[in-house]
Amino acid sequence: MKKIFITGISSGLGEALARSCLERDDRVYAVGRRDNPLFANRAGYYFYPLDLADITMLRENLREFIDHHEYDLVILNAGILGEIRELSEFSLDAARKIMDLNLWSNKQLIDTLDLHARSKQIVAVSSGAAVNGSKGWGPYAISKAALNMMIKVYAREKPWTHFSAIAPGVIMTPMLRKILDRTDPLIYPSIQRIKEGPILSPEAAARLFLDACDSARNHESGSFLDIRTLHSETVPLQ
Numbered sequence: 235m236k237k238i239f240i241t242g243i244s245s246g247l248g249e250a251l252a253r254s255c256l257e258r259d260d261r262v263y264a265v266g267r268r269d270n271p272l273f274a275n276r277a278g279y280y281f282y283p284l285d286l287a288d289i290t291m292l293r294e295n296l297r298e299f300i301d302h303h304e305y306d307l308v309i310l311n312a313g314i315l316g317e318i319r320e321l322s323e324f325s326l327d328a329a330r331k332i333m334d335l336n337l338w339s340n341k342q343l344i345d346t347l348d349l350h351a352r353s354k355q356i357v358a359v360s361s362g363a364a365v366n367g368s369k370g371w372g373p374y375a376i377s378k379a380a381l382n383m384m385i386k387v388y389a390r391e392k393p394w395t396h397f398s399a400i401a402p403g404v405i406m407t408p409m410l411r412k413i414l415d416r417t418d419p420l421i422y423p424s425i426q427r428i429k430e431g432p433i434l435s436p437e438a439a440a441r442l443f444l445d446a447c448d449s450a451r452n453h454e455s456g457s458f459l460d461i462r463t464l465h466s467e468t469v470p471l472q
Contacts, residue, residue, distance in 0.1 A: 235259050235260055235261065236255075236260045236261070236306040236307060237260070237261045237263065237303065237304065237305050237306050237307075238255050238260050238261065238262055238263065238305065238306060238307045238308075238309065239263045239264075239265075239300070239303075239305045239307070239308040239309070239347070239353070240252055240255070240262060240263070240264050240265075240308075240309045240311055241264070241265050241266055241286060241309070241310055241311050241312035241343065242266045242286070242311045242312030242313070243262075243264040243266055243269075243270050243273070243281075243311075244266055244267070244268040244269070244270050245270075245407065245408065246405065246407040246408075246409075246436050247311060247359065247402060247405055247407070247436050247439055247440060247443070248264075248266070248311040248312065249270055249272070249436065250435075250436035250437050250439065250440035251309060251311065251440045251443065251444065252264055252270070252273060252279070253272070253273075253437075253440070254437075254440045254441060254444060255444070256273070256276055256278060256279060259278065260278065261278040261279075261280070262278060262279050262280070263280045263282075263299070263300075263303070263305070264279070264280070264281045264282070265281070265282045265283075265284045265286070265296065265299065266281075266283070266284065266286065266312055267283070267284070267285050267286065267287075268283075269281045269283065280299075282296075282298075282299040284296060284299075286312050286335060286339040286343075287331070287334060287335050287339065289334050289338050289339050289342050292339060292342040292343065292346070293342050293345065293346045296342075296343070296346050297346060297350050300346065300347060300350055300351040301350050301351070302350070302351065303351045303352075304351065304352040304353075304354075305347070305351060305352070305353045305354065306354050306355065307353075307354070307355050307356075307357065307447060308343075308347060308353045308355065308356040308357065309357050309359065309447070310340045310343060310344075310356065310357065310358040310359060311359045312335065312339070313335060313336045313359065313377075314331070314332055314335050314336060314374075315374050315409055315413070316328070316332045316373055316374055318370040318371065318413055318417045318422055318425070319370055319372075320369065320370065320372070321372030321373070324372060324373055328373070329372070329373040329376075332373040332374060332377055333373065333376070333377050333380070336374070336377035336378065336381060337377050337380050337381050337384065340358060340381060340384070341384060344356060344388060348392060348395070353395050354395065354396065355395065355396045355397075355398075355447065355450075355451065356385075356388075356395055356396070356397050356398075357397075357398050357399070357400055357447050357450060358381055358382075358384075358385050358397075358398070358399045358400070359399075359400065359401075359402060359443075360378050360381055360382055360399040360400060360401045360458060361374070361375070361378045361401050362401050362403075362460060362462075363375040363378055364378035364379040364381070364382050364399075364401070364458070365379070365458075366424070368422075368423075368424035369422055369423070369424065370417070370421075370422040370424065370425075371424065381399060382399045382458045385397045385398065385399045385456055385458075386456035386457075386458075387456075388456070389454075389455040389456030390456065393455070395455075396450070396451055396455045397455050397456050398447075398450040398453065398455070398456070398457050398458070398459060399457075399458045399459070400443065400446050400447070400450060400458075400459045400460070400461065401458070401459070401460040401461065401462075402434075402439050402442070402443045402446075402461055403432070403434050403439060403442070403460070403461050403462050404428055404431060404432065404433045404434065405433070405434050405435070405436055405439045406433045406434065406435060406436070407436065410428075410433075413425070414428065414429060439461075442461045443461060445461075446459060446461045446464050449464055
């Protein structure tokens with residue numbers, strides 16, 4: 235039985251990760267803006283309501299929930315994709331909101347966990363968008379690329395915790411379905427590539443991701459891994 239800390243469990247990958255962990259009798263400590271009614275009164279499930287987008291208050295608000303806990307695995311899953319459109323069409327404020335949730339909230343989480351708890355392993359949910367640089371994915375891709383580098387820096391600064399950033403592949407979520415339905419693949423070719431490639435269910439993605447978390451311990455702390463190539467290739471952060 236492991237103690238696992240997960241952010242963003244209301245739907246999608248986060249929900250599937252929490253379910254998979256509970257089914258194998260792990261204890262799940264979840265935080266996010268919304269709880270998931272599927273886990274209500276479930277033994278071994280603990281939820282703390284926290285708006286991760288409020289990065290100024292995050293550290294103070296989180297301390298009560300994590301104080302003196304020891305986690306075998308921390309999964310930084312919460313994030314936002316935003317709209318698919320050219321980078322020049324994003325206002326600075328809109329881009330900043332994506333960066334705050336996808337990057338800076340995770341900095342606050344890592345710092346607070348390091349101060350008030352103990353984490354053996356921290357895994358950030360990254361994306362292939364971090365290295366692809368595809369048209370239309372601007373702030374999201376930039377935030378994930380920055381997240382990868384932040385994880386590498388923390389690996390150098392906090393050697394007592396094993397860090398990695400893992401891309402879980404393409405997952406069919408309500409947000410992705412909406413993007414695929416509403417985005418013109420002629421304007422944004424990456425949409426057509428997604429439609430033609432493998433798309434995982436959240437449940438399948440969660441199983442692969444948890445296996446990847448175990449495998450990540452065999453790679454250098456700070457590595458960026460993609461579950462689609464994990465068994466054949468590690469993508470290093472240069």
